[in-house]
C-alpha cells in the first residue's frame with residue numbers, strides 16, 4: 001500500500017516535470033529568474049548526456065578548435081539557437097552578456113586539452 005502510493009507520487013512528479021520542460025520550451029519567460037540561471041540551463045543540459053539540449057561536454061569538444069567559440073556560444077545563449085544540434089530549439093536565455101561569457105568559458109574548458117572531435 002505504502003509503496004504503491006510512492007510510485008504514484010513518482011509518476012505524478014514525472015508527468016509534472018515533463019510538462020514543466022514543455023512549458024519551458026514554449027514560454028522562455030517562465031525561466032526569467034536571473035538568480036537561478038544555472039538551474040535553468042540544467043533543465044535542458046547535462047554534462048555528459050543529451051537532455052533537451054546537447055551535453056555541455058559535446059559542445060566543448062565541437063567548439064574546442066574554434067577561435068570564435070566564445071562569441072558564437074554567447075550569441076546562441078543570448079539570442080537562442082536552433083538547427084545546429086538537432087530539432088530542439090534553445091530559447092533566448094534571461095542572462096546578461098557577462099554571464100553568457102562566463103558560461104561560454106566554463107563550457108569550453110570542459111574539453112580535455114588537445115581533444116578533437
Ligand code: HEC
Nearest residue numbers: 041044052053076081082083084085086088089090093103
Ligand atoms: C529550454 C531548453 C534549454 C535551456 C533552458 C537552455 N538550453 Fe542551451 N540548448 C538547448 C538546445 C535544444 C540546444 C541546441 C540548439 C541547436 O540545435 O542549435 C542548446 C544549445 C546550447 C549551446 C550550443 C549553442 C551552439 O551555438 O552550438 C550552448 C553553449 C548552450 N545551449 C548553453 C546553455 C546555457 C549556458 C543555458 C543556461 C543559461 C542554456 N543553454 C539553457 C536547450 C536549452
